[in-house]
Amino acid sequence: MSKRGFLTQEELTVKIGEGLIETIVVAFTDHYGRLMGKRVDADYFLDSVIKSGTHGCNYLLTTDMAMEPVPGYKYANWELGYGDFHLVPDLRTLRIADWLEKTALVICDLHNEKSHAMESIGPRSILKKQLQTLEADGLQCFAASELEYYLLENSYKQAFQQGYQNLTPAGYYLEDYHIMQGTRNEKYTSAVRRHLKNSGIDIETSKGEWGLGQHELNVKFAEVLPMADNHVVYKQCLKEVADAMGVSVTFMAKFQSDQAGSSSHIHMSLWKDGQNAFVGDQEFGPVKGSDLFRWFLGGWIKHVPDVMPFYAPTINSYKRFVDGSWAPTRLAWSYDNRTAGFRVVGSGASLRIECRIPGADCNPYLAFAASLASGLDGIKNKIEPPECFIGDIYAAAHLPRVPYTLAEATTLFENSEFAKSTFGTEVVEHYSHFFKTEQRAYDTSVTDWERKRYFEQI
CATH class of the missing domain: 3.30.590.10 (Glutamine synthetase/guanido kinase, catalytic domain)
Known part of the structure; x- marks a missing residue:
């Protein structure tokens, strides 16, 4: 059994089946530390996202506070077309979002769509690199x-x-x-x-x-x-x-x-x-x-x-x-x-x-x-x-x-x-x-x- 508030995949499946969880917030932080991401239907999360992740526009790591795309970044820009990165759920972070109705939340790592490596500029990636040392x-x-x-x-x-x-x-x-x-x-x-x-x-x-x-x-x-x-x-x-x-x-x-x-x-x-x-x-x-x-x-x-x-x-x-x-x-x-x-x-x-x-x-x-x-x-x-x-x-x-x-x-x-x-x-x-x-x-x-x-x- 998981720690209070956290959910294993099996516990999540049971709660979804019982109608206690209907929505999963799939999120990461931008440079400011704000949570960004998507709300995912619970069944779709089990069928797809938990296995294959989901996608987000890589402009989210180049915007300002007002969500304006900022020129001058090498990572993502208009010339490169603002493609996607991959949101990979870290299932160790899967938890009930108790303040929201029938909702769970999972924090994601950001991976490159082509190489599948972690995006080096992602805030969570930067901390994980130090943890490797x-x-x-x-x-x-x-x-x-x-x-x-x-x-x-x-x-x-x-x-x-x-x-x-x-x-x-x-x-x-x-x-x-x-x-x-x-x-x-x-x-x-x-x-x-x-x-x-x-x-x-x-x-x-x-x-x-x-x-x-x-x-x-x-x-x-x-x-x-x-x-x-x-x-x-x-x-x-x-x-x-x-x-x-x-x-x-x-x-x-x-x-x-x-x-x-x-x-x-x-x-x-x-x-x-x-x-x-x-x-x-x-x-x-x-x-x-x-x-x-x-x-x-x-x-x-x-x-x-x-x-x-x-x-x-x-x-x-x-x-x-x-x-x-x-x-x-x-x-x-x-x-x-x-x-x-x-x-x-x-x-x-x-x-x-x-x-x-x-x-x-x-x-x-x-x-x-x-x-x-x-x-x-x-x-x-x-x-x-x-x-x-x-x-x-x-x-x-x-x-x-x-x-x-x-x-x-x-x-x-x-x-x-x-x-x-x-x-x-x-x-x-x-x-x-x-x-x-x-x-x-x-x-x-x-x-x-x-x-x-x-x-x-x-």
Whole structure:
């Protein structure tokens, strides 16, 4: 029998026969991390898709947020005719989509129609490539992503019609850890906890966060690929339940300039033979750990500038990196210190590294791939981390800072020999064009800020 919420092929067949499942969502993520795909009749899924997959237009890996085909990609363009790629269901991800009526969901890998190899630029493909390196060394990676979001009383349609202005948060004072404000929002939060649990995602806690209407719902750690899958399902569930209830949630990294940003802190540890390989007897400041721990941490910190757009992929991502805002601004590590970009937490079997840099807008496959690749390079090259920092890292102006704009981060990524050797030149070129397209869209847009500042006064 499969884990609660997940389905084997045999269990799916039974549920379809009993009329309990009628639709299968066959999906993958685009570069932004959005679920794309098709809804498939359940019987057709059993008869065809489960064996042969299905097809999708390869323009989906070259579009912008508005679904416009963007010129300049080598992978797919008008000259090549925008052909298909192959969606191959990963049946290990087959689960009940509990928030939808009589629906199951399966996440797919993207394969080339001609060669049948995985599309190298697919976000899930990029993470799986790093897992091949990890597994060759006899290691496992366990991870968790802590997602934060804002809950608003407006529906998505109302927010759109209002131009996303004058929206009403679900709270009216800073509610960090407040039970009373959490109770006011429990109708929504309890629903998503229940739906996630019934969809195969183990729930830990939910709580108010530091912004007006901001919340965090934490799920249990898992192996890194299933964790990335869970992250995607989590966001889809929360958005669709909000939509059904006439409210909305946003995973923007910085929803309001005067409010806390929303993060996706990544917790990660390596395991070998059923044991946490970070555990050791060596002293690193206040932490005891192994050489693997030390070198993984060293590589992870060192390569942040090389892979920053995989942690912070949008213009808005960089509005979050403000001193004194709970978001990291400096590249340093410390033990249980929330001013650090890298916060080491736990001890013994729970010892792990928390990277506080990614925002809630990250694509989890890319963020996990960047984290894992950086740490593994640290182990390979025995990269030493800096000294453990004790104190307020926001006040430590001498420490190197995170890139503060998407343009800066994209330039570093595009020119990074580490990124090219790790992910491949094709991937770096493709994603550099993607991030530049996002930057260009912003640079050519006239904003409300400009009108308010210049309309009369200039």
